[in-house]
Amino acid sequence: MVQRIGGIVIFLYALFILWNLFVNESMSYFEWRQLFESKIVKFFSWVTVFSLISHAWIGIHCVISDYITVRLIGPKALVIRKIFMSFLTVILVVYFLWSALILWGL
Amino acid sequence: MVNKNRPVNLDIATFRLPITAYVSILHRVSGVANVFISLALIWLLSQSLASEDSYEYVIELTNLTFVKVLLFLILANLIYHSCAGIRHLIMDMGVGEDSFKSGKISAFVMIAVAMILLTLSFFWLFL
Numbered sequence: 456m457v458q459r460i461g462g463i464v465i466f467l468y469a470l471f472i473l474w475n476l477f478v479n480e481s482m483s484y485f486e487w488r489q490l491f492e493s494k495i496v497k498f499f500s501w502v503t504v505f506s507l508i509s510h511a512w513i514g515i516h517c518v519i520s521d522y523i524t525v526r527l528i529g530p531k532a533l534v535i536r537k538i539f540m541s542f543l544t545v546i547l548v549v550y551f552l553w554s555a556l557i558l559w560g561l
Numbered sequence: 562m563v564n565k566n567r568p569v570n571l572d573i574a575t576f577r578l579p580i581t582a583y584v585s586i587l588h589r590v591s592g593v594a595n596v597f598i599s600l601a602l603i604w605l606l607s608q609s610l611a612s613e614d615s616y617e618y619v620i621e622l623t624n625l626t627f628v629k630v631l632l633f634l635i636l637a638n639l640i641y642h643s644c645a646g647i648r649h650l651i652m653d654m655g656v657g658e659d660s661f662k663s664g665k666i667s668a669f670v671m672i673a674v675a676m677i678l679l680t681l682s683f684f685w686l687f688l
Contacts, residue, residue: 459650459653462646462650463650466643466646466647469639469643477685484612484613484616484617487609487610487616488610491610507599511595511596511599514589514592515592515593515596518589518592518593543596546596546600550599550600550603553603553607554603556607557603557606557607557610560610560611561610
């Protein structure tokens with residue numbers, strides 16, 4: 456369920472940003488920044504960051520648990536799966552901190 | 562006791578898969594790609610918001626044909642993943658998940674919708 460709701464949030468956010476780029480193609484830096492500074496967009500951005508991290512974590516976890524299995528690649532599967540999941544966790548933590556820095560800097 | 566040596570067909574190349582299987586696999590592949598695409602998009606966002614100079618730099622960058630081609634591929638991936646995701650949501654609500662035939666039809670419709678959106682985004686980016 457988290458996966459579904461997160462997916463919808465990310466989709467709506469992408470649509471919102473693309474729409475803004477589409478209707479105002481020659482946006483100035485000032486206008487672009489103002490868009491992200493507004494309280495409601497900032498809130499939307501935060502919700503999207505959390506959605507993206509959880510959506511990616513669940514999605515990749517599903518893919519890894521389906522393909523990196525003892526039956527498909529042998530007894531080392533569990534160790535390899537752990538390595539992949541730790542790698543994914545590091546990537547997503549970096550994404551989260553970076554996005555948080557961007558949003559705090561506004 | 563479960564027979565651990567039971568025959569299992571592991572030769573994926575010998576399977577003939579229906580369109581629904583390809584749609585599902587591509588949804589996964591595009592999802593994995595999105596993890597890496599996110600890195601590029603977060604970078605673009607940070608540069609575009611950091612300062613007026615870095616904003617102008619991003620604009621210059623996105624005007625390069627090479628970068629536009631990359632953006633088009635990113636958009637194609639996002640469009641595909643979104644369409645396949647929405648198809649799943651519709652099927653979750655109980656529409657079109659009753660038979661193999663309806664699954665095939667919705668897969669074709671989904672690909673058609675994605676193609677139309679892809680064409681529109683091509684015109685938006687390059688014309």
